[in-house]
Amino acid sequence: MAEEIRFPRLGWSMEEGRFVQWLKSDGDLVREGEILFEMEGEKALQEIESVGNGILKIAADAPQPDEVVQVGRLLGYLLLPNEKVPEDGSPSQPTVLTDVQPKADEQGPQGIEPAEDSISESRVIATPRARRLAQETGVVWSELVGSGRDGRIREADVRNAAKALNVSSQGVHKDGANRFTPRRKMIAERLRMSREQTIPVTLTTQVDVSQLVAYREMQKKMQNVRVPAFTDLFAKHVAIVLARHPAMSIRWNHDHTELHDVPASEFHIGIAVDTSDGLLVPVIRDVSTKSLDEIVSQSKALIEKARSGRLTREEMSGGVLSITNLGSFGIDAFTPIINAPEIAILGLGAIRREPMFDAYGQVKAVERMVLSLTFDHAAVDGAPAAAFLKDLVSEIESVH
Amino acid sequence: MSNMDTHIDRKVVLQLYRTMQLIRQTEEELARCHQRGLVHGACHTYVGQEAIASAVCSNLNDHDAVFSTHRGHGHALAKGMKPLELIAELFGREAGCSRGRGGSMHLFSPEIGMMGTSGIVGPCILQACGGGYSSKILKNGTVGVAFFGDGAANNAAFHEGLNMASIWKLPVLFICENNQFATEVPFAYAAGNSSVASRGAAYGIPGIEVDGNDVIGIYRVAKEAVSRARAGEGPTLIECKTYRTRPHAEGMGDFTYRTKDDVEQWKQRCPILRLRTRFSAEYSSEFDAIDQEILEQVRAARAEAEASPEPTSESAMTHIYSPPQIVVKEKPSPDRESKVITFSQATLEALTEEMAVNPNIFVMGEGIGIRGGNFLTTKGLYAIHGPERLCDTPICERGFVGLACGAAMTGTRPVIDFMFADFVLDGLGEIINQIAKMQYMSSGRLKMPVLLRGCIGIGHSAATHHSGSYYGMLAQVPGLKVVVPSMASDAKGLLKHALRCHDPVLFLEHREILQTKEAVPVDEYEIEFGKARVIQAGSSVTVVAIARMVHLVLAASESLKQQGISVELIDPRTVTPLDSDTILQSLAKTGRLLIVDEAPAHCGFSAEIAARMVDVGFNELDAPIKRLTGAFCPTPYSPSLEKVVVPSVEDIVKSVVQLMQE
């Protein structure tokens, strides 16, 4: 029986996603567990495994690479050798689908089973012209899905990819080209949803981070390869303080109707990462139970993955609170948007050297920054949020 | 026949002696040089046969044209070639008579009427007829002479040549040097009629047998034959019975087919010795002086040849074609005055115009005289120019192609009208080995303005002997230009160019498009070879087609347009030279290439274009290059079978659509 392949739902709120590319070609023999295609759910790329065995027949109206696709859309079939696509199989144009023949060169000696060693081969093929254009536009053609025979990547595929992908860093955006790319659209929808479902209030305060700055300087002098970033240090301290503020350690359920406690053992902290593909928020796991060193190495790996576009959806979900840092741009205070279903996000501002009166009335130089805490007033009131922020400030300032 | 009685001039005797001795001494020197490794290739000496060339050539002047064989050293020296030029040629030196390109079997000195020797047995007979035909057209009183062996007397060239010379009363001498062996095959075995001379009667020409070692006897017979020829009384066949006393070629074994005794006996009949003995009383001291003089001359020539430089490597590929003719009047722009005429009318106009201005053009073919050609290629021209310039031929394609070769070599411009190009095949050796290679082998000193035209193409149940397309095969021949027009206006301009350029041109006309019409400019023009025509501009796919397929692609592109596919159609117009640039430019635009050709794909025109584009256009390709071609199959007769082996409009549409999906 022909097995349908449909566009899956990855997250609780996902209605549509971006179909990135097939990783198998039409006519390939696919085994259970092999990666079939790549898609992008919310902010993350995800590789989708095959749940069955058969010869891949891509549906005639299957989405093109980078197309935004409704969850549940038919992508193709897994067929037995010589099996035909079911007449009524496709909810959209079933009549367009044609007979399936395994590729001649993949037939076994008897022409029944594809030869064993041909299975592993799924070479991506691009025409010379497509390769040239890819080089000129900076498109990585090997990641595309071709519209040509047997999935061959053609000039038009690269041209579309160049248009769709944000490759402005390569300077290929022509005047007038649409910059609202599918990725951008995805981010926008996510943020808009947050705006609609939360009641954000932002609190700001100042914190003396002299101790943190000194600590980092010391680490640098020790030539420690893994010097923690301010975000890492804040993540550690946020987890410590959160444990003392159960009112703040909560999360929304999938349809935003229930609030649930998050135990300290599950304090995962999101960190906002700016990439050429847009804003991504990978999550550092188990911050409470991890050493600072472990946190640093985890966050470095996540940032690396984010920048190379290889984050999975898993790695971007499950946070209790996120941290975003605009300090390097000289921003002091801002109003970060909550990464729902979390209920709060902490913004870090620029570190500035300023004079301050100490307890004895003496002026001394300190390193200071502004913290901007946006919390969801629907989930928590101002007082507990402010108490959390105050506690965080004293926690940071008492570091030695 | 005895010549003892008649007086013979002293000067002639000494000259004949000198020539024979020059040949003998040079050959013996070459034999020594061959042993020393100075001669790189073959070396067929003329030792024992010196009397023939010496006697015949002493009756010729520099304008008379000699065509010779693999055993041609003696003919060249007797015609006046300096020993240095001969020896240097065999040494492969720049000072050689063919600039080191030919060696022993390709000796050229057209300046003195030594038109060339040939490594192929036979063609010299036909080329001499061509020399004779030129003489008739140019009315310059020259004579064509063919030297050939007994081996060639059994070759078709001999029969076709003698017949043509007879019916047209050509001023030609056929000198058969019957040395009784063709390599090791005895003439007595190979010939049903062991008398070559008697064969003249079969063709209605005088055939005379002479003692080939009697220089005076040959001299007298040749003298008479030359004066008959000059007087317009036609050709003579002279069989000279002789013997070569060295092996067929230097280094070859000699005694599997003859004995040492045989050779010794013939050495006693040495022509030089004979002359010397006969006139020893009168000229003994002169003979001695000549011997000494020649000895020194040959030694000096050998030394000079050995010291002379080899040709530079840059010259290896020069003179394959003549320098390009500059086209003064290019095809006028479409807004100029034009008239709509058929393809046939267009080519007829071109030929008519050129024949009117160039008296050296003559046309040969079957039914091209009063009848005006099977396909009306010469309609009305007989009435203007008469039978010599519109010459109906016997059915001997090889013969008149070979004749055309000799004619072009001697200053006229033959047009061979094959009617059906399939008949070209009977003359293929003359085309490929002789006509195409002549300019190169003569290092550009001969020009070969030969136009070979004929109809190609499948259709109307012509079946397999009247439908071939041979351009793919012939385009592989260096030295030939291959023109295959599809449109009337191109046909006219290209034929004009063919009739003006100095290279041999194969001009192939698809029979099924002869009646197609196009607006042809009224102003005079010609079209250079190697320039493709963009028949129709488009953007989706490049289709290259030739001949009738151009018309089919045009029809297909109409329905493709309705499917949103815009075809850019390119007609290369000439297969050799092939305009890759225009195709590449188009490919750069569309990224897709289909080649449509009626001829089979294998090793053909379509293969060549595909190979070139994969090479120079690799990065332009957005799909594999596809070919839609005729089947690799002889052309069947029945319409239901015939249509299967040729691409149709529907096939073209389908192929283009498929290519768009690649």
Ligand SMILES: Cc1ncc(C[n+]2csc(CCOP(=O)(O)OP(=O)(O)O)c2C)c(N)n1
């Ligand atoms: C068409 C052709 N066939 C075969 C040969 C090979 N071949 C070279 S010389 C020769 C013998 C020619 O005999 P003949 O014409 O009597 O000349 P001879 O060598 O005796 O002077 C042959 C067969 C050739 N050169 N051309």
Ligand SMILES: [Mg+2]
């Ligand atoms: Mg012989």
